Amino acid sequence: MAYDELDYQGMIFRPPSEADSILLQVTVGCSHNKCTFCEMYKAKRFSIKKDEVIMADIAKAAKLYKGFRRLFLCDGDALIIPQKRLIAILDEIKKKLPWLERIGTYANHKSISMKTPEELVELREHGLSIAYMGIESGDAVTLENIKKGATPERLIEMGKKIKASGIKLSVTVLNGIGGRERSMIHAKETGRVLSEMNPDFVGALSLMLTPGTSLYKDHMDGKFPVIDANEMLQELGVMFANTNLTGGLFHANHASNYLPIRAKLPDDKDRILRLINEALAGKVKLKPEYMRAL
Known part of the structure; x- marks a missing residue:
């Protein structure tokens, strides 16, 4: 896509499942921009673009x-736009692009809290189909450490x-x-939170530590040891085992x-747990470090 045809300010980010989206x-x-692990929006001061x-x-x-x-809808939190303005944007999208089948946005706990259930x-x-919410962890201590700004x-x-x-x-949750x-603790508590929330997709x-973030600095200073591939897989297994969804999809194929994991819960739970155990036993090859990317 020739995205330079539209007005973009800075780097643009979107969920993996929105790869083929406008x-x-x-x-x-x-609007939050305080998480210790994230550098995506550090160079930007939050603002809402002008309607025109x-x-x-x-x-x-x-x-x-x-x-x-x-x-x-980019950037990090379009849901925070005041209701009347956001409705007008959605209506204009529907008017000018009536063939669209889905409209999505990022949403955080703050922006969701600012909308009433009726809103x-x-x-x-008016067309908003899906919201992406990054919770990262269900562990209260971890959430505080990474400055997420919310309790489980x-x-x-x-x-x-x-x-x-x-x-x-x-x-979205973040292993490691x-x-x-x-x-x-992070694995078990995240599974618990996901189970209670019961999202459509996980x-x-x-x-992956990013230079320029405070978590990266903590790691370089020896304050935050990063778990290795096997520990990461063990953590994923415990998280997955403690996650119970009623028909939701659990993806770990980023x-x-x-x-890579793609599972429909509860149907695929036993199959995926067997796959993880086989990988931990060395029967399934893991992706080499050089092939991993954000």
């Missing part, structure tokens, strides 16, 4: 991307709020983010993962 930047940066810029981009997208069926239903009725209970509450509106919920000391990524 990327419409409606906000710049992340957004509407012009929608008109351009309608001409350029007729073959695309999905659209993703979330209204957003769904708060994350569960906000995830359920999205689900209740009829908007699909995709949750608890470090070696809290690895198993994406499990594996931690480029950062050592062992």
